[in-house]
Amino acid sequence: MTSLAHIDTSALLAGVWAVPDLTYLLHEGQVAARAAFRAAKRRVFVEAMSRRWGKSWKNATLAVEGALTRADAIVLYATPTQKMARTIIEPHLRQILADAPASL
Numbered sequence: 001m002t003s004l005a006h007i008d009t010s011a012l013l014a015g016v017w018a019v020p021d022l023t024y025l026l027h028e029g030q031v032a033a034r035a036a037f038r039a040a041k042r043r044v045f046v047e048a049m050s051r052r053w054g055k056s057w058k059n060a061t062l063a064v065e066g067a068l069t070r071a072d073a074i075v076l077y078a079t080p081t082q083k084m085a086r087t088i089i090e091p092h093l094r095q096i097l098a099d100a101p102a103s104l
Contacts, residue, residue, distance in 0.1 A: 014101045020068040022061050025096060030058040037062065060092040068104070 016024060023031050029049075037045050049055055063075045079085040097104075 017068070017099075017101055017104060020065045022065055022096070025061050025099070026058055027054065030054055030061075033058060034062065056088050057092055060089055061096055064093065064096050 016022065023034065026034060033047060033049075047055060059077070063077050066075045067073050077085070077089055079089060
C-alpha cells in the first residue's frame with residue numbers, strides 16, 4: 001500500500017484553483033453534467049434531475065469557476081427569491097471557497 005502522506009495537498013489544491021477546475025468537489029453525475037454543459041452549443045441548457053441531486057452545488061461550483069476564469073467576469077446566479085439565494089447558494093459558496101488558496 002502506497003502512503004500519500006508526503007503529498008502537499010495545499011499545492012495540489014492551489015493547482016486546481018489556478019486552472020480553475022473544481023471537479024474534485026463534484027460527484028460523478030455532477031462531473032458528467034458539467035461536461036455536458038461545457039460542451040453545449042446552445043445558450044439554454046436544461047437539466048432534469050431529482051431534488052437533492054446537487055444541482056445548486058454543481059451550479060455554484062460552475063459559477064466560482066466562471067468567476068475565476070476572467071478577472072472582469074460577472075457571474076449571475078438567479079433564484080426565485082432572495083431568501084433562497086441567502087439560504088441555499090450563499091452557504092454553498094462559503095463551503096466551496098473554504099478550499100480556495102488564501103491569495104484568492
